[in-house]
Structures are given as C-alpha cells and as structure tokens.
C-alpha cells in the first residue's frame with residue numbers, strides 16, 4: 001500500500017500542465033469500439049481508471065496500441081465477445097459506458113454492475129430507462145447488467161434527473177439506432193460535449209450537446225477519426241485550490257477557462273486573484289482566505305467533484321462557510337479525516353457548516369475516495385508539519401503524477417510504500 005507523505009507550509013509557485021479529462025476519456029474510449037476502423041485518441045490521462053478500461057476492452061477483443069503515454073489507437077473490429085468480464089471493471093463506475101457503446105453497435109452487451117468511488121448510492125435506472133425506450137430488454141443477473149435489442153430504434157427520452165452517465169450512454173446507443181432520439185433534461189457538462197464531438201467526428205449525427213436537449217439521428221456505421229480529449233477541469237480545479245490554500249501563484253496550462261468558470265468565481269469570493277488566458281489560467285492565493293457559501297450543481301454550476309477541495313480551503317478561511325452537496329449524499333466522508341488535522345466542520349445531512357481555523361496540523365489520514373483524497377493532499381500542503389495520506393490508490397484512479405506535479409511547484413511530497421520510507425522522509429525533512 002502506498003502513501004503520500006507531505007511536509008506542509010510551502011508556498012506553491014510555478015507552472016503546471018493539465019492532462020486530458022478522465023471522465024471524457026472513459027466514454028470516448030468505450031465509444032471508439034463502435035467502428036471497425038482504427039481510431040486515434042490523444043491527450044489521454046495515464047491513470048488507473050483509464051488503464052482498467054483499456055484492459056477490459058482488450059478482454060472483449062478490441063485491439064489497443066499505445067503510441068505513447070497519452071496516445072492510443074483502438075480498433076474494435078475484433079470485438080466478438082459482448083461480455084465484459086474484467087475484475088477491474090467492477091471497481092470502476094465507467095464500465096457502464098461499454099453498455100451503451102456495445103448495445104449501439106452490436107445490439108447486445110453484458111457488463112458487470114458498476115462500482116467506483118464510495119460517494120453514495122449510484123443507481124443507473126436512467127441509463128436503463130433510455131435503453132428500454134429504444135427497444136432494448138435489460139436485466140441484472142449474477143452481478144451483470146444485460147441489455148439486448150432485436151432492433152434499437154430512436155425514442156423521446158426525458159431524464160428524471162440530470163445525469164452525465166445516462167446522457168452519454170443513451171447518446172452512444174442512439175448514435176447507431178434506427179431513427180431519431182431526443183434526450184430532454186440532458187447533462188451539459190463539457191465531457192458530454194466532448195463525447196458528442198468525438199462521435200460526430202466518427203460520422204454520428206448529434207446536435208444540441210451542451211444544452212439540455214440533445215437530438216441524435218441514428219446512422220448505420222461509424223468510421224475512423226483522430227481526436228484529442230479536452231483538458232481535465234477537475235484536475236485543473238484541484239491545482240487552483242492548491243494555489244489558494246498555500247498563498248501560492250500557479251499558472252495552469254492546457255485548460256479551457258470557460259469550463260472552470262464556476263471554480264474561478266468561487267476562488268474570487270475566497271479572496272484569490274484569477275487571470276484567464278486563451279488556454280491557461282493563473283491563480284494567486286491571498287494571505288488569508290475569506291469564507292463563502294457553495295452548493296454543488298450540475299454544469300454550469302459548481303461541480304460536486306470539486307466540493308472536497310473547496311471545503312478544505314474554506315476550513316482555513318476567516319469566518320463560517322456553508323457547503324451544500326446536492327448531487328451525491330455520501331460525499332462528506334473526508335470530514336472526520338480533516339478534523340484530525342484540526343478542521344472544524346459539522347455535517348448535517350447534505351450540509352457542512354465549516355468554521356475556519358487559523359491553521360491545520362499534519363496528521364495521518366486516509367483517502368476515502370478520489371476527489372476527497374486529493375483534497376486531503378491539499379490540506380497537507382497547507383498544514384504545519386507532516387501529513388501522511390493513506391489509500392492513495394483512490395487518488396491515482398484519476399490524477400496522473402499528482403505528487404510529481406506538486407513537487408515541481410515547490411511542495412515537499414513523496415510517494416512512499418513502507419513505514420521505513422516514511423521514517424526516512426521524516427528524518428530527511430526534519
């Protein structure tokens with residue numbers, strides 16, 4: 001088991017390159033199986049979730065070639081087994097994207113029920129509702145979701161709630177269904193748009209992605225493409241809050257500032273300075289952060305995936321803040337860990353009342369999920385003394401080289417794998 005060990009207190013400054021969006025990449029890789037031709041995908045993050053999906057795709061017969069760390073080609077012509085059996089698939093939520101992709105192309109798919117971060121109950125009823133409306137029969141057997149259709153036809157689908165996963169999954173299946181599909185109350189997240197752009201570059205006909213009504217005209221086949229994935233807004237936001245809590249000055253490259261507007265707006269309320277450029281953003285943290293309130297919402301609202309990172313920042317702010325989590329009910333599991341570092345946070349249902357403290361003190365904490373894990377690392381950067389973050393397995397699901405990127409910005413952080421290495425670090429940094 002590996003840990004991050006951090007000696008806090010350094011001001012982070014410098015430049016950092018943001019990688020490709022994990023959550024866009026997961027769907028795009030699944031969709032790449034929908035053509036028999038070779039698809040070239042660039043700006044792929046090299047993180048555990050992506051590698052688990054690539055492995056599962058090979059398991060069903062796709063041919064994957066890694067051109068370099070961030071570039072792959074996918075050829076799905078060899079896919080002949082519609083049963084996704086990989087053990088690792090059970091652990092990642094996005095396994096369900098193979099359901100929409102395979103159902104669209106082959107009219108049948110069998111995928112393990114998704115797992116993923118423990119951030120609350122994660123039903124997929126809206127995905128299944130969409131598939132059923134298009135003529136598929138779905139059932140759950142022996143831990144698998146099975147979806148099958150004699151013919152998949154277009155349908156008018158009104159989602160009961162805004163769901164990124166359901167929007168993308170239905171969009172993929174509908175891209176190769178007969179006739180027209182309309183998705184109402186669709187998610188508007190940048191990665192929904194990215195997946196639509198990717199499918200359109202393969203010959204699909206999808207209009208309206210980025211609005212709450214998406215119209216899809218099914219096509220018979222899709223063709224090869226070359227595609228570069230959008231930058232990861234959550235990785236970017238994580239570094240923006242790292243600048244905020246350390247009173248730092250960080251320039252992030254390879255970002256789309258428009259996708260970060262909700263985060264930038266909150267950073268301004270916290271007292272940070274934010275400069276936007278074409279594909280870069282600079283965040284300068286203040287001497288003392290200011291308290292504010294925040295509620296997570298679907299895009300363009302403040303993202304749930306940034307909630308732990310802003311909460312950590314508010315825990316160091318001057319005054320009392322209220323954080324309302326409106327997407328996932330179980331996303332405050334890091335609060336007990338943060339309390340070990342001296343934070344004062346009281347959770348009532350989906351609301352956290354945060355009374356800012358003067359400083360955090362380093363402690364041994366454990367990452368309860370991906371984003372909360374990253375937030376604890378940020379807390380460690382700001383804390384006095386040494387913080388050890390256990391269970392960084394979660395963090396590595398979605399962040400590539402988080403430790404190395406932070407180190408390049410002046411953080412004192414190491415990835416270690418034993419108590420001996422922890423002691424060595426402690427001796428080294430004093």
Ligand code: EPZ
Nearest residue numbers: 023094121122123124125126127163164165166305327370
């Ligand atoms: C995606 O999850 C992301 N995961 C999550 O990122 C992200 O937190 C979430 O969207 C919200 O932005 C991937 O893209 C792989 P939803 P997803 O469907 O698609 C409810 C990260 O840290 N719902 O938009 O699963 C659901 O319970 C991860 O990178 C249903 O009730 O999220 C939730 O309350 C964590 N029925 C809300 O909708 C359904 O059929 C939004 O979920 C589907 C969803």
